[in-house]
Amino acid sequence: MKTLILSALCASCWLLPAHAEENPFLPRRAPAAASAAPSPQRTESVDVSPWKQWLEQTQYTLNQELASRTRAAKTGSAPEAWAILMALAFAYGAFHSLGPGHGKCLICSYFVAEQSTLRQGLVLGYLVAIIHATSALAVVSLLYLLLRGSGQMVLSDATRWTSIAGYGLIAAMGGWLLWRALRPERPHDHTHSHGEECRTECTHVGAHAEPHRGEAHRPLWLMALGIGAVPCPGALTLLMFSISLDFLQLGVVLAAMIALGMGVTTTLMAIATILGRQGTLHMLTQATPVTRARAEKWLRVAGACCTLGLGLTFLTLSL
């Protein structure tokens, strides 16, 4: 019953009102008919925390610097200028992904649901960041190298389809994680040999609370693909800017630096979650095996519900 209440609580997060991210200066996907113009949103602004203000101010400064130095690089720059430009792109990636989004919450949900090692946290954090930037590059390449001038597809269409695919994959992964978390416990078999992970984490109360080594690695790639498939708007904008300067090569290098910067942030979040999960379970070392197994199951269900709920939320907003 408690598990059910918890599941409902976690799943309810996707019922909260949300906005789809859309650049208001670009053509809308579906132009609003004059008669069906939406009524103004009378949201009253709230005071912004100094931290958020500082973060956005820093991004503003980095954005301005990146734009002016990229333009300067077009006309030829000293090697130091290139180094500064790359450092700026790296910093922009790290700071930009400190804000909401960029898959951090999904990564954390996954690592709450799945027992993982710090190395897996590092791998997923960087995989997401790299696929996130690569997706932006793929969208730009599709539009400007393959479909240039054909008018078959515009930027928002391409972004939309990659987003739908990514969020669909995340929702499916969330469903799979939830199924795994809720499936009936199998009798524990001690005739086989346990891996290192299993020796340290297995609760030995009649079921494997966690998958064996190897099985746990498989969803990492799929999660990374799902989360990273949504193109990074920051990298996308930078690539488009470099195309407008007729200097796509530099845009690609800078997008890669942005991905590396984002990887630092996402990896730190992943590692913090893995350590938090381990710490929570460590607190239960004195508890009975049944309590410990129940706590692990709760973590798995909660993480899976968040992954499923967020995947469905973003999928709905993308459609």
Place this chain on the structure above:
Amino acid sequence: MARIRYNAWSLMLGIWLSAIAPVQAHPHVFIDYQISLVHQGKQIQGFQLSWRVDPMNTSLIMDAFDTNRNGRLEPTEAAQVADNMRESMAEFEFFTELHLNHRRLPIREARDIHTKLVQQHLVYRLFIPCAIPLQKRPQTLSFKAIDPTNYVAFMPMNRPFHVSNKGQLHYTIERQPKSMYEPLLLKVSLR
């Protein structure tokens, strides 16, 4: 046991709250803005706004609207940019929050939307009408440039506030915006 439950529920609450965070967007478009208070006779007419879009987003907008790819905005293309703005920003009251004596004023429309390309920056000029009769007693008028979805961040230019016509308006600046999210606060009265 009670401690374990407390810790478990705290963790769940943390997960739930963090799940909400991604639905908040963060800025991807940066705009430098200026405000000009337009006044005639005994009434404030509205605000003339100037928005300068960052160069990266300018290239995105140009890509979408510069259909003949000549790097300039022809009159028909500029009209499309303005129409798009009118359609997509009306529901957000053109990212403008106005308060008169701490009461929110509705923003129903933007007029005279013009766009031009100035040194790789797309500049929007638009007029936000709001009829405010001036009174002998000072009234508090506040202006804030803000996107409720937080996709666009507004940064005031060096001297962001001007008054285009000083007819019978008397004003004092209580607070001048110097960074993002800061409002312009004025005391306005009849001279």
